[in-house]
Amino acid sequence: MLGGKELRHAISMASRWTWASCNLSSNLYRWNKTFIHTSSCHRKCELTSKRYQVKRGKYNEINEENIKFFTELLGPHRIIEGESELEGHNTDWLDTVRGASSVLLKPKTTEEVSAILSYCNQHRLAVCPQGGNTGLVGGSVPVFDEIIISTNLMNKVENVDTWSGVVTCQSGCVLEALDQHVADFGLMVPLDLGAKGSCHIGGNVSTNAGGLRLLRYGSLHGSVLGVEAVLASGEVIDCMTAMKKDNTGYDLKHLFIGSEGTLGLVTKIAIHCPPRPQAVNLALLGLSTYENVLKTYVAAKSKLGEILSSCEFIDRSSLECVEENLKLKPPISSHEYYMLIETSGSNGTHDEEKLNIFLEDVLGSGIVDDGTVASEPSRMLHIWGLRERIAEALHHEGYTYKYDISTPLSHFYKMVEDMRKHLGSKIIRCCGYGHIGDGNLHLNITTDEFDKEVLNRIEPAVYEWTSKVNGSISAEHGLGFKKRNYIHYSKSSGAVTLMKQMKKLLDPNGILNPYKVLPDE
Numbered sequence: 001m002l003g004g005k006e007l008r009h010a011i012s013m014a015s016r017w018t019w020a021s022c023n024l025s026s027n028l029y030r031w032n033k034t035f036i037h038t039s040s041c042h043r044k045c046e047l048t049s050k051r052y053q054v055k056r057g058k059y060n061e062i063n064e065e066n067i068k069f070f071t072e073l074l075g076p077h078r079i080i081e082g083e084s085e086l087e088g089h090n091t092d093w094l095d096t097v098r099g100a101s102s103v104l105l106k107p108k109t110t111e112e113v114s115a116i117l118s119y120c121n122q123h124r125l126a127v128c129p130q131g132g133n134t135g136l137v138g139g140s141v142p143v144f145d146e147i148i149i150s151t152n153l154m155n156k157v158e159n160v161d162t163w164s165g166v167v168t169c170q171s172g173c174v175l176e177a178l179d180q181h182v183a184d185f186g187l188m189v190p191l192d193l194g195a196k197g198s199c200h201i202g203g204n205v206s207t208n209a210g211g212l213r214l215l216r217y218g219s220l221h222g223s224v225l226g227v228e229a230v231l232a233s234g235e236v237i238d239c240m241t242a243m244k245k246d247n248t249g250y251d252l253k254h255l256f257i258g259s260e261g262t263l264g265l266v267t268k269i270a271i272h273c274p275p276r277p278q279a280v281n282l283a284l285l286g287l288s289t290y291e292n293v294l295k296t297y298v299a300a301k302s303k304l305g306e307i308l309s310s311c312e313f314i315d316r317s318s319l320e321c322v323e324e325n326l327k328l329k330p331p332i333s334s335h336e337y338y339m340l341i342e343t344s345g346s347n348g349t350h351d352e353e354k355l356n357i358f359l360e361d362v363l364g365s366g367i368v369d370d371g372t373v374a375s376e377p378s379r380m381l382h383i384w385g386l387r388e389r390i391a392e393a394l395h396h397e398g399y400t401y402k403y404d405i406s407t408p409l410s411h412f413y414k415m416v417e418d419m420r421k422h423l424g425s426k427i428i429r430c431c432g433y434g435h436i437g438d439g440n441l442h443l444n445i446t447t448d449e450f451d452k453e454v455l456n457r458i459e460p461a462v463y464e465w466t467s468k469v470n471g472s473i474s475a476e477h478g479l480g481f482k483k484r485n486y487i488h489y490s491k492s493s494g495a496v497t498l499m500k501q502m503k504k505l506l507d508p509n510g511i512l513n514p515y516k517v518l519p520d521e
């Protein structure tokens, strides 16, 4: 309970908050955040094979006869060749890794994917599955000349079961488009992230993407009920059950969730979509100490309970980066730390009451200094933009060294402070933001261009620190190309050996996304 003085303070603070009541119906309110890939790197980045001194595997190079086969299978318009046409598919979103593939294939059906993989396996041709190419660990682009298999044209929604909320679709559906499609049925995709305008649901499943609402809706290992995938041999593995409960044998779909295209190419998905919330509120809070951030998180969990749908963290440097590079203006004054707290529910009045009690508590006790609340879509989008566009803002500075770790909350921000001291003046920025509700920190460092010396100062130090606190060196982005050799910091050697055995069993010739996930021999 707040004392008299504290309560008066809380109420006077609360009166500064902006409220505009709006009960959101699924038809009126849609997340419409279009993701724009703005590259500030006008120079081509160095080839991955050169920068990282990678040795090419024993795969065949593509020849005229192979092209003839693919042309007969797909027709001439679904094979893309040529350096300039493939430039965007050979380079990752961050402009940090670049491959040299000369061919991209665009299948439309599972049968076509099966025919492609079966042929590639027989001819020892390596492939790189690619969705929206928004991956952040170098997994979505080739390292050498792997054939790119794009899911761009595999974008059919097959079924929406309005009784159960289970949606069945092909893997190339763009996340935002899928979410808008299910909105017409009063549902939402239980995953949201800044790249939603470009990333594919198949890419999300293959990276086991976490995003902004994992805290509420859980990981894709829970909400994805069925997966269809094509193995390297071309065999189609149908695990497309749409049942929530299914304990018949090993749950093989989990092998494809998060395996980053190294065990199979995901062609279809059955995903459980919860009801779209009727009322959404978003608070942006300003705080002066990290301890207060933790206290606010604990208060949000206990006071908001089941309506808490997101709890995000931003430090001063991250927000400054968005202000400076994207010219976005925060609606509150400058603070050391910020939090975004979102509530989603079915009853606006009930949610507002709960949010009020929470805000009175954190303001009254002085753990939060300032803040604003929005419930109109345009204001919420603006506030979300400050958080979701940090990666884009950092990209404007040149080269981003991106780390995605989970740590116990007590160590969450220390990592940023220690790294800042460790790197001194060699860098432009060292900042931290992330999904604090999931213990997931995004530690980011920028320099104007790639600097091997800076990289060597960061790695493996960042992984050693993470491992010391029993954290994970890759919380949600995966290992891809860049992090594969650090897997031992988070997984035992027994576990890594078993992963290698599974890879050998499912892809004996190693044609599926080579040089990714598993460490070099």
Ligand code: FAD
Binding pocket: 093, 128, 129, 130, 131, 132, 133, 134, 135, 136, 139, 140, 141, 151, 171, 192, 193, 194, 195, 198, 199, 200, 201, 202, 203, 204, 205, 206, 207, 208, 209, 210, 211, 212, 260, 261, 262, 264, 265, 266, 267, 388, 391, 392, 476, 477, 480, 513, 516
């Ligand atoms: P791609 O980048 O094309 O591929 C990613 C990996 O999956 C590659 O290894 C690729 O080979 C493999 N793959 C793709 N499709 C298939 C398939 N059908 N079958 C088998 N393998 C496949 N990630 C998070 O977890 N949380 C976030 O909040 C988040 N926010 C982001 C914000 C921005 C601005 C950006 C640029 C990225 C963000 N990401 C985030 C990272 C990224 O993992 C996700 O954007 C997304 O899950 C990748 O999907 P995609 O379709 O772009 O896959």
Ligand code: MLT
Binding pocket: 194, 211, 387, 388, 390, 391, 404, 434, 435, 442
């Ligand atoms: C995010 O949470 O914004 C994404 O994971 C991207 C990033 O780490 O920058």
Ligand code: ZN
Binding pocket: 211, 434, 435, 442, 476
């Ligand atoms: Zn993230």
